Amino acid sequence: MKLKKPYIISVYALVRNEKGEYLLLRRSENSRTNPGKWDLPGGKVDRGETLKEAVAREVQEETGISVNPGGIAGEVTFELPAKKVIAIVYDGGFNVIDVQLSYEHVEYAWVALEEIVKMEALPAYFRNFFKEHALESL
Amino acid sequence: MKLKKPYIISVYALVRNEKGEYLLLRRSENSRTNPGKWDLPGGKVDRGETLKEAVAREVQEETGISVNPGGIAGEVTFELPAKKVIAIVYDGGFNVIDVQLSYEHVEYAWVALEEIVKMEALPAYFRNFFKEHALESL
Numbered sequence: 270m271k272l273k274k275p276y277i278i279s280v281y282a283l284v285r286n287e288k289g290e291y292l293l294l295r296r297s298e299n300s301r302t303n304p305g306k307w308d309l310p311g312g313k314v315d316r317g318e319t320l321k322e323a324v325a326r327e328v329q330e331e332t333g334i335s336v337n338p339g340g341i342a343g344e345v346t347f348e349l350p351a352k353k354v355i356a357i358v359y360d361g362g363f364n365v366i367d368v369q370l371s372y373e374h375v376e377y378a379w380v381a382l383e384e385i386v387k388m389e390a391l392p393a394y395f396r397n398f399f400k401e402h403a404l405e406s407l
Numbered sequence: 408m409k410l411k412k413p414y415i416i417s418v419y420a421l422v423r424n425e426k427g428e429y430l431l432l433r434r435s436e437n438s439r440t441n442p443g444k445w446d447l448p449g450g451k452v453d454r455g456e457t458l459k460e461a462v463a464r465e466v467q468e469e470t471g472i473s474v475n476p477g478g479i480a481g482e483v484t485f486e487l488p489a490k491k492v493i494a495i496v497y498d499g500g501f502n503v504i505d506v507q508l509s510y511e512h513v514e515y516a517w518v519a520l521e522e523i524v525k526m527e528a529l530p531a532y533f534r535n536f537f538k539e540h541a542l543e544s545l
Contacts, residue, residue: 273543276479278458278495319457320416341414344484344493355482355495357416405411 276353280324281311282361283342284334290379291399292361292368293391294331297375302349307391308374309358310334324359332377333369336361343402347394358398414491418462419449420499421480422472428517429537430499430506431529432469435513440487445529446512447496448472462497470515471507474499481540485532496536 284292293307310331314323321338328336338359345356368377385391385399422430431445448469452461459476466474476497483494506515523529523537 276481278479314458317457319455320452341416341493343414344482346482355479355493357493 274348274351274353276355278314278320279312279354279356280314280320280327281309281345281356281358282324282328282336282338283358284310284328284332284336284361284364286379287363287365288379288381290381291385292332292334292364293378293380293385293388294370294374295376295378295390297373300373303392305390307378307388307395309395310361311356311358320357321359324357324361328361331371331373334361334364334366336364338362343398345394345398347392356394412486412489412491414493416452416458417450417492417494418452418458418465419447419483419494419496420462420466420474420476421496422448422466422470422474422499422502424517425501425503426517426519428519429523430470430472430502431516431518431523431526432508432512433514433516433528435511438511441530443528445516445526445533447533448499449494449496458495459497462495462499466499469509469511472499472502472504474502476500481536483532483536485530494532 294310295307296303298304310328312327324338325336328334340360342358342360347354382403386396432448433445434441436442448466450465462476463474466472478498480496480498485492520541
């Protein structure tokens, strides 16, 4: 079995505010992948972690927010230059506290679903995820 | 956010013999899902388990084989009547010991890739996975 690129598993969270807007983070210009692009909070699953542990840790590290991940909202797969990513997106629930960014991101925003699906600076795989999500919520 | 069906995560293993054939299991006629169909060894991830722990446990339970899951070979998503499944397929490595089935399955077989992609009694989502897998291996 020859695999052209290794797969990794990543986890992301949909965190909403009281208006139902979603939390997006903008990646640093120094990021190896998608520099300057918008992103969901989340990242790679570490060895020995459950998916829920990983999403709670990543959201905490990147935003200072403690989430208690609920159900799975969906999945997204995409290719980066060196790997293929299977991304599991969790419902991260509601949040009302201030966001504290890490070095990985330079900006955050709470964005309504109808705006997200038009954001050119959000990678297409996430935009498509929100489009399907919007259709499912009808 | 209204979700029509909950998502669950399942894990499966590609276990090969010395000829490079893959281990498939045939589900009991009493199975709630896909009765009598062929299947990969694997199943649902339990709460608190890592994906690799889950795949090792499921393969052990269903076949008696101890696998040390390697890299991820790919992913498959499919819908069952009551849920959507995100299935992560691991490379389960080579095996030479006898298979010991559990109550869940009634038969096993080692099947070459060129036969698997034609098996009508293997759900289409797995057949398609093997087709892509075959293309990737070229």
